[in-house]
Amino acid sequence: MASKESVLSAAKQLVNFINKSPSPYHAVDEVKKTLLKDGFVELKERDSWLNLIKPLKKYFVIRNQSAIIAFAVGGKFIPGNGFSIVGAHTDSPCPKVKPISKKTKNGFLMVGVECYGGGTWHTWFDRDLTVGGRVLVKNEGKIDHRLVHIQRPIMRIPNIAIHLQRDMNEKFSPNKETHLLPVLATAVQMELQGNSQSASTNVSESSSCEQGNTEFTNQSEKHHSVLVKLLCEQLKVKPEQLLDFDLCVADTHLAVIGGALEEFIFAPRLDNLLNAFCACEALVASCKGDSLKTEPNIRMISLFDNEEVGSTTAQGAQSTLQELIMRRLSAGGSQTAFEESIPKSYMLSADQAHAVHPNYSDKHETCHQPAFHKGIVMKINANQRYATTAITLSILREIAKIANVPLQDFVVRNDSPCGSTIGPIMSAKLGIQTIDVGGPQLSMHSIREMSCTSSVKQSIDLFQMFFQKFPEVSQLLNF
Template sequence: MAAPMAQATAAGTKEVILSTARKFVDFVNKCQSPFHVIEECRTILKAAGFSELREADQWKIEPNNKYFMTRNQSSVVAFAVGGKYEPGNGFTIVGAHTDSPCLKVKPKSNKLKSGYQCVGVECYGGGIWHTWFDRDLTVAGRVMVKNADKIEHRLVHIDRPILRVPNIAIHLMRDTNDNFGPNKETNIVPVLCTAAQAQLEGHTSPKKGEDPTCQADKHPPVLVSLLCTELGIQRQDLLDFELCLADTQPAVIGGALNEFLFSPRLDNLLSSYCALQGLIESSGGEGSLTSDPNIRLIALYDNEEVGSQSAHGAGSMLTEHILRRLSVGGHATCFEEAIPKSFLLSADQAHAVHPNYSEKHEEDHKPMFGKGIVVKFNANQKYATTAVSTSILREVATKADVPLQDFVVRNDSPCGSTIGPILSAKLGMKTVDIGAPQLSMHSIREMGCTASVHQSIALYRTYFQEYPSIYNSVNVD
């Protein structure tokens, strides 16, 4: 396999690549849940001069200005309005997602098992669940809090190991190396503490009927106490929460030559972060925004890992609603006229060829670390890539000096999908599915390439700047 640093773009020296990758690693380590992702995006966007809009308000959008809005505190849409934008002009879009497979705390999670205080969890998405065993886990997400006559959204992250899903000893299950298939309901139940120690320290469950309206009573008293202490609230003020379990081991740059990313949630925080940075870098200073006839936009959605069918997922009306609002001000068909002038990069991580399972890849389509961003093809429309959309992307990549590589699944292998076909079908927009190559997809810790961060940002930045002129050169409707 070719060395990623050697195959990185000509514009990217090793130190630039590592510096860019370190910033991404810092981002991942602040983003243990989709809610934390959006809060970090909000901080970055505001620092870059983007103004926050509320979806429920009227908007006054002006050329050469930058904006963003959130929905459910787990999806964000940010956009920069070209200086020459008029209603009916196109949209230059990158779409990605904020969620990753994980364990989520159940609505009633208080479980006592053989003297252990455990926490009931649901399996979210298509995770490689055996990788969650014997990891030092914590919880992160949002808590809904009663504050006087207000209901507030609060972020929480308990920054230490508090949970563990222990493996069974091989002495008690001799075939565990041959056939390890845990029952997701009965075997994946994290241990929080022992019931005896919890009782000794005063963490006891309320008696039946004591306060049936208190939502905190549905969960282990120790967990509730930790959350309340972290947030500085009383247990009766805890209304509800959405908590993800997360590994406490941080993302790092690794490998003997510092060429790899060892990290949770690469799928799909790498695409989300790079889309965000590409938009910001393309729209700052005295750049090309003033001469752009389009609106440059990123949409980072929640719930892709479970099909995108939510009010804040790519399958919702969110994207169309926003694009229609941005098309207001001209004549009645401005939105419809904008769609054929627009383009979507659907950005989601891609499968690098595995050194120990290379036979799982189609013989002529084996993406490698460092050799560029992966273009995904599927004749059955699991990906939205077409010859037209690929040709446009290749023009962008040439201008960005970013190499591309092709991927298609074997005919005897199932194919995953992305937000690309969903949005392409809903909007009727030209779309190409792309992503950075990685290994261990959907594991609790994934493996990527440092060069991919630099390459992705360069590709998205150039795409935002160059797409309108490339569109004008394409003689295909």
């Protein structure tokens, strides 16, 4: 067992990563900073990589600023050799600010939002909320990509009083279109402060899109001027410079280490920033020392966006992003070098798993109840909703023994639906042997989720050993 100090150290680093990542764009930026600090070099998809990729060198590629693939080239790598891959995703369910968000109801300035992914939406009520994401800004004739994170509570979705809805404890099913609108300010206070008009136009706050105002001089008019002002102040730009943005609504309550014995993580976006963080840390750690010198494979992490909505995007797992990068790295060998690499490759699809819930333990199959602190969960499904096979299980069990990381088996009940991951997508798309794994957690898809501190270090240790030992362990297969 790892020491409490090492477990807490890894968990605190994850907490710091989550608190800096209210959106996929921030998560990718944090990963990028870690990689640059460790000597990775950024490549552009649009550029030629001819004669650029060298053994023992480390690189990364970003698409849409929300997906990132990083890789370290083994000292013994030649085109046609395999890829050792850990895949995860950067997105989480949340409300997102609509393209035209300006709404006014009963004297309140409201923000129109669209539900992204399968969130547990009732948990977003009565929380202190803010926004974080990206803004495209016109700057001296160029279009800049800027990150923004308002780090104070500016919005709230208030619950209705139980006196006005007596059955709310028995049946609380808010309408996502009409009940999930955050309150931003009051019209009267805006007027008292002299902000009843937009900073850049003469459009009144009361002239929301609901009242027929669908013609806008610039993009900032589509949103309440108080929200635009907050964004502009942080970005140090004028409202007319705003071209567009993608803003996630986020809780302002920070991720923390919790529990009487400091054994839990209470945090937003554990699904799946935990595995995105651990994959990055493991790749960086695996390149320390001399193991990369004798490595025949390329060690790779693929952190995709849009898993929570099916992955069918240019930056999602269903795109050609990973395949195209693998093909480019296989160039220079035989005409079939890429195809030769596939059976030599292996992918860990890392996404959080359902720990057994003490108040709802009957929701788990009796022999498969993953618990906190008992290891990384291996997800298995006979209907192939998970990509795990007996072969990929056997390989990982051998690696886990070397890493001294415990593993747990998980299948869903026959009368229960099964979640989805990028595992089946990638294994079917590329033919790579794949296994679905993840740390155990509770409150999945809630605004605040719960995991155990030990799964962070266990994940890093398992992924790191996988990078360093997969080629060796794969040689044990005698068929």
